Amino acid sequence: MQLLSYVLKHSQLPERGVANTLKLLDEDSTIPFISRYRKEMTGNLDEVQITTIAKLRQGFEELEKRKLTILKAIEEQEALTPALKEKIEQAENITLLEDLYLPYKKKRKTKASIAKEKGLEPLAKIIMKQHDDDVPGTAERFINDQVKNSNEALQGARDIIAEWINENEWVRNKLRRLYSRNAIIETKIVKDKKEDEDAQKYQQYFEWSEPLNRAPSHRLLAMLRAENEGIVRVKIQVDKEEALDLIDGVIIKTDVDSCTDQVFIAIEDAYKRLLDPAISNEVLKEAKLKADEAAIKVFSSNLRQLLLGAPLGEKRILAIDPGFKSGCKVVCLDENGDLKHNENIYPHPPQRETTQAMKKIRSLVNAYNIEAIAIGNGTASRETEAFVKKIGFDRDLQVFVVNEAGASVYSASKIARQEFPSYDVTVRGAVSIGRRLADPLAELVKIDPKSIGVGQYQHDVDQTKLKEELDLVVMSCVNSVGVNVNTASAPLLSYVSGIGIGLAENIVKYRSETGGISTRRELLKVPRLGNKAFEQSAAFLRISNAQYPLDNSAVHPESYNIVEQMAKDQKVSLDDLIGNKELIQKIALENYTSDTVGLPTLTDIIKELEKPGRDPRKKAKVFEFDPGLKSIDDVKVGMKVPGIVNNITNFGCFVDIGIKESGLVHISKLANEFISDVNSVVQLHQHVEVKVIEVDANRKRIQLSMID
Template sequence: MDTNARIAQLIATDISAQPRQVDAAVKLLDEGSTVPFIARYRKEATGGLDDSQLRTLADRLSYLRELEARRATILESVKSQDKLTDELARSIVNATTKSELEDIYLPYRPKRRTKATIAKENGLEPLADGILNDRSVDPEALAATFITENVPDVKTALNGARDIIAERLSEDATLLGRLRDFMRAEAWLTSSVVAGKEAEGAKFQDYFDKREKWADVPSHRALAMLRAANEGIVTLDIAPDPETGAPRAAGIVAQALNVGQGGKGDDWLRTMAGWTWRIKLSLTMMVDLMGEMRARAHEEAIQVFARNLKDLLLAAPAGAKSVLGLDPGIRTGVKAAVVDATGKVLATDTLYPFQPKNDVNGAIAAIHRHIAQHNVALIAIGNGTASRETERLVADAIKLLPKGIPAPTKVVVSEAGASVYSASELAAKEFPDLDVSLRGAVSIARRLQDPLAELVKIEPKAIGVGQYQHDVDQSRLTKALDAVVEDAVNAVGVDLNTASAPLLAHVSGLGPVLAEAVVAHRDSNGPFKDRKSLLKVARLGPKAFEQCAGFLRIRDGEEPLDASSVHPEAYGVARKIVAACGRDLRDVMKDPALLKRLNPADFADDTFGLPTVRDIFGELEKPGRDPRPSFKTAQFTDGVETINDLREGMVLEGTVTNVAAFGAFVDIGVHQDGLVHVSQLADRFVKDPHEVVKTGDVVKVRVTEVDVPRKRIGLSMRKDGGTSAKEARTERSAGPSHGTGRPQRHNGKSAPKPKQDNSQGALGAALLEAMKKR
């Protein structure tokens, strides 16, 4: 089997597909096609692989190509040493992972001078071979014949033989594989506090003396312990049970030497196998499994972040309505910005309803003025410090509106990342004359209109829906989050004549440079009249047009199909379908019932198969449909504004702000998110919280625990009302506490990311820093 066929077969197994599907997708990727384009417009070629399968395919393709390059390098290296046998070549060719390949290469890798090397130089390799080959011989008697000037006694000779055999064992790929499998099944992870670090590391107290099976350690707990170890608070060890597991591990090493009951040679080798396990191989296994645990935890944390980000990006948009955005603040005032239905800034203001000015009447008058002058339909209130106080102010202002002025709807909006955007180069370019704090109010207003269009302006890692995101592989995290943004943007589609450059940059085939070129062309020449006009944009060639055109929308343009997701290459098929209806295209798009009498199979051919034709039918039935849900917002309970207002048993409405492996965080309007532990999400067993909730969901919860000093709020979504606070704490004793919440805000701006609050309980405090604050 050649290299490409082997890669296709391996990937096909991973994504539950056929090798021919993988081959087709790989060819398209190599030609420069993007995942969204292939998933949407090349279904016939790939057999309908979806974007998730294609993302996995692309990741595995990169890994396996690196593996093949390394395989070729190793084969060449061993061959140059004149040590490449047919059996060794087969082992190298059949290796399916990088670690397996490196295990095989270990004996042939150039190495530094070791004790085994010195023993060989002293002529002790024949002694090692002699003990291995004849177990009836007394090793001490045999060693006596190897005494020289450099080997003064029997002990030195036997130690040298031991070092030679131990090095061979540590380079035995089969043995290493068996030990790794044994450790994965039997190893325990142990965390112990460093003497004298108890006070400094109080936030990690759950891990001062903790022991659990390595295979069962969840991602969030592994990352917490790794952080504690990195900060010098605890030491970590991965090892089998010393009473039962360690002897079994030593036995596996002895089996590699075929140790039996033959004589003194076997007795010496058995002892030597135990020494090799304790001194050499146990450390190797610990390092390997520590790396595996870290990689596994990173991957799970990245997946959690990616899923939460996707849910947030695809949250329901309020739509094209004028919005008054309010960024709450106390001493420095509430920053206000009004944007029209297109997101254009119409006015800005600063209100001072709180101390020290306490100008409530002036603030209400300003709100009335903005509502009346700009026909404000929605008021977006950031959910930071003074959010509930500002919400109460807005409610009072709406009640006092003069007759004849329509009352806007107030909505509390997550301000995650707003301060990051406000201080960014992009915001400075977009609003050069606006104060940084006022830019935040604009961002809050716009993200209510269209969360996706506004959030793409913020680095995904700053949006704050991750789990220990600062601890994971940042390159891998960035790649995964960028893919989520790309998929979300292309799933929704982008209005070519209103989209910002940051939004266009995520459209398939464009990128930042072409996005800027599109906006520049639009500014110079006016709105695009049709999709084909894109080809007039500087540096935007046929390939880029092919990739991006289907994801760009032109509303009320010369070509009705430009407002749909039908790709220009398939306009001919769409027109045949319309002609078969006997009506005008616009009539068909307004009355999809006309399509019901047609059979999609009648319009399929060798170029456009049935999957594409069905997509066209679907788009003609609902042209330009938005896959996002309809807009809905949580209604916070009056009189419940701080954690001190909470009581056990209260039933409240809130919005899911973050979903982690251990549960979901919910904003109930008290400046401190509560945790619905995974055990409290439903009246059934829940393995993955994402099965039940996603970021942005509006949910009803019951308060089960309120710990004011440690700012902990326990919530339940169970129909039976959830467990009591005591029971909830017991359930969480093996898992994380839940002290995460919003960062405190000072002077109207987000404060720098704090260290873990030592007042938080154990892991709950660690979560404060581990999870990106909103």
Template sequence: MYQLTIPAQIAAELKVREAQVQTAIDLLDGGATVPFIARYRKEATGGLDDVQMRELEARLAYLRELHDRRAAVLKSIDEQGKLTPELRAAIEAAPTKQELEDLYLPYKQKRRTKGQIAREFGIEPLADQLFANPSLDPNEAAKPFVKAEKGEGGEDFTTVPAVLDGVRDILSERWAEDAQLVQGLREWLWAEGLLQSKLASGKNENDPEVAKFRDYFDYDEPIGRVPSHRALAVFRGRQLEILDAKLVLPEADTAPAATKTAATPSLAEGRIALHLGWSHAGRPADDLLRKCVAWTWRVKLSLSTERDLFARLREDAEAVAIKVFGDNLRDLLLAAPAGQKVVMGLDPGIRTGVKVAVVDATGKLVETATVFPHEPRKDWEGSLHTLGKLVAKHGVQLIAIGNGTASRETDKLAGDLIKLVQKMAAAQAGVSLPAIEKVVISEAGASVYSASEYASQELPDVDVSLRGAASIARRLQDPLAELVKIDPKSIGVGQYQHDVNQSELARQLDAVVEDCVNGVGVDLNTASAPLLARVSGLSGTVAKAVVRWREQHGAFDSRQQLLEVSGLGPKTFEQSAGFLRIRGGSNPLDVTGVHPETYPVVEQIIVSTGKPIDQIMGRAELLKPLKPEQFATPQFGAVTVKDILVELEKPGRDPRPDFKVARFNDGVEDIADLREGMVLEGTVSNVAQFGAFVDLGVHQDGLVHVSQLANRFVSDAREVVKTGQIVKVKVLEVDAPRKRISLTMKLDAQAPRRDAPRENRFEGAGRNQRSGQGGRRDSAPAADNQMAAAFAKLQGLRK
């Protein structure tokens, strides 16, 4: 059943055929990677793409864990002799780990409870009698159960009140372990409850660290509709003991507030009563049963339900945050490469100076320097002279400037340098040369790389402070090749990244990096070990072995030479070869994404066209008329042949966009320089569901709220913008004290009125303060009619 059930369930979720899923599972279990399956096994899986394969892989792991846990639960209950056919069926049908644990709760080994003690002293028959027949007088019915003396452990059932307390403990514990009741309450509160947060007692709201959470000092919102960023903000504030957060129950609309007391039954108690099929009818035992119901909610279930719903909210919020991080990372890794150009990297600094590194067209570091144009030396002219000599000596074509401290000042230095170089070139040659371009780029993670073990191996004789400048230069040439050397979590495009599950974050980010690297392809003869290690099938050890082979034998001439690398066998070759590129090798196909296993298919295409391979590649007029079906084989069908023809048409193509740069406005170097109505160009530095952060070159990113991205409804900012994209924005408002910049991409938009509520003027937060406004409900949700009527006699509670 297990092997059939899991593929069937995943197939239903992905809306594909079960056979597709089963084949994909078999390939994964056989050691194939997701990129390999998605790219080279389309025939087998029916065309499952990398997104579907990643989802399949994750669900497979979850469902297998669920299966193993289910087996353990069944075994445990069976060993207790309590496994009924009905319970087995319920456990086998449990779709989630949470529901499985709900069913297991009554049978889980736990410490001795008050309810267990009461059962041990024979009180359970009384509890059953009173619940079954509330007409019984509890005090009279309890007398036969009174014990003559206390138990050896001090257990006291020597009085009628003590015995009735035992009844309460038995019933409340039994009801609190009713899986159907617990799940019903949980889902009801997820739909109707409120997440509420307030400023913690004793906290000074003017404290800068406390003020970051001002939007949540008096906040509530339906818990099931709280956006990811607001949920994580509240949880962070609670963890820092700045906020108090709790789950607030819905209230009956007609319950007079003035009449409510601590003893007033809640709607949660009403739902418990409805589930039990009991209501207060004035019978002798009804007051006792009412106390049992109240005890069940207030003592047994209220805190655990809040904990469960907070865990669910956090899990959902983390999933969204991790996805946002992954999407942003993908956009950053797949940003346009400048290509093989000589680049000067500038790592800005004030007192420590601007670190300079020049890399040649292949990314090799050729020279470094440090200049001091800013405080305290202010050696502007000397800095220009040093940089000018480097430009002339190495033929610098691009200047990459890190976006850290003093980036705007350094950007101005680069601007003056470009003017100086043009002036000198014109004076010497009498003609104007094409302008050197300057680009301000994210330096996130550069310091992490500088101090890494790999950096010390790659640049052993270079000072740590200068390695960052080299990294900045090379990430402009090829963002993907350089950023893979850095832990994805250090790249700085996440939303509350330190508040989410770190192992799940790492797993998903690694998957994004792997998909990006294999989607673009890797030059086998220039790739670093960290880049090679991200190629399908290649481990870190094998990647280093590839680099060692290259150092000992020179450049690879063909993919087949990979089999000469120590530790790289046929299986690894199968998984990796299609993603590795060789330029100028003996086989022209090695520069394409055509897998070596399908080279025989290409030979048939060569025979059909009557032309050699080098006259076929890139010739769309020859390839487009060919029908994939005529070259299909039992092993490689028309789908695979179609991919081969596409590769031959555009051999070695790079799927990334063309390179271009943003132009910052002169005179806009600080948040104080911004004015409402200014139209600026900037680079999207980060994207969250609620909006996009844009680097304007003023040391503080501005926020384009999701409502300001386009003249239409946008539910997710990534529908409109991506990390690294160059956009034009208008300044709506600037709050310098709180370092908040409100922007719009609707260039005809008007600035907000000064008398508008702050939550309408600033929705969201600055780059370093990811928070947002909480929604308000006009009234709490009404209770369910049937439940309210059944529980009406508990205090006249009704809708």
């Protein structure tokens, strides 16, 4: 099978676009670059479609690698026939491939292998032909030093037959279909765990049963986590008689009782001892993979929304990491996010140095010309917000409560130590809070996405696949926004198309040594940044206040000559053309098409010229929580309160209503009509009004509704 035909079959995308995309991927082009700057080649495929092609390409390569391993292994056994080789080479999935390999796989010592060592394989073959009407008599001929009697001979033969049945491709496929349609997943509480306090969160699964193919990802992952923690036992079941009838239909060929009696016994043994455990594990593993994919999809969607959260922009920010006994850590940042000052204040119990703290904040606001205040949403957040809002400033200051999830992880990280080697974790954490208000994307890329606090069961899914998917999301977000090459951190630069961490560090070092990068062409002077890396990255890197105006735009350097010709034709300079919507709309795009540049690229260029360097993100807005809510004890059924969506799952969304515990809006309570996708109703960071419908103070759970 060829790669192109494999991708076409599994993607249903146009052949020309797929072929050219595969060619570009082979040339080490990145997904953001291909989707944005090679639209003519791909037939205008979007980033999602190109990602699908890239994943199918990877899957095909893994499949082909496994085929080579299997072919070599069978060849070494001198068992590789032309027919088997062709079957293996044409296999389109790993399941079929492993079924073909199963009879040749090196096994530990089994009942069948022991029986074969005793010389009982010929007897098993006679029984499997199902023509012998005196099997007990035939079995007598196989008594020897290792086989004491005919019963022992028949048992050994049945063991061999059971293994053959287990390795039968038709049998396994029929059982797979049965399990995929009818399997039931059951959970039962482990006896001594029922009263365990830690087990109560899994109470729903103490005695649970449902069709496996209908179990949503969050429930399946919860069951498997409960099993991993030793709380419940999970079992996959189908109707045994139906399964045996399926096997009988494949294996039984005649009605010779003497043979079929033995084969029936072997079938039941094969099912109970080999097939049921193997197929049960296989379908559960497949269900787990699908649940992982669903959970990873939710996490990816949340991460994208979080990274593309509204930035405040280049402002001078005073950031506060709130606390009670240990005080509040205060830092002052300039418009570039550089730390200018830090100290502690103690406005809350037990110190209650409120007056001194107010004077200090007012003094810092004036001294550093602060334009906005960011307060972390952790312990003492609401109290700190109320305290700050009582201060009489001589200017209008916006006060933002910022989600600080992951700030502590960043503060203890290698990246934070490199950025602030002379400061402790408290200072670094406060800086992170302030910077994520100014630009969430630039700051959050420094933190392991799993520590940011969005998604569902992210620690239970395949960690390799999760990392791969999240890296793609981060790269997509970074490149969709663009990066200021002179202010971006190395972690942020590393996600730019074609860069990576090594080149990112080289860029930071180069700009430090030279005082900054003034043109995109100067990037080629960065050590190890060659023509390929320049092609992939240049258009995503911005030069603020650039000498050449297009260097601060999303126009690729390879298209500069087109824009220059447009300006020349309009008889204006580049500076006069850029941003002049009236003039730009007069440009006839068809005059600038060529063999390599078509209307998709030219349309993108025009959009960029109209709003050069535009940021696709919205601007940050201040949100006001209900001032009467301080803790879960203040929350009463029937209340209608404002909140911010801070997490989205397949079963609903969580809403921050200004207290420690977020409330759950179940998917059934999102709207009056049926909802299958939570994201179709709400987005991360969305400001909503919710109604309290249930409060469980003991379990720290709040149920909310957005209906009416």
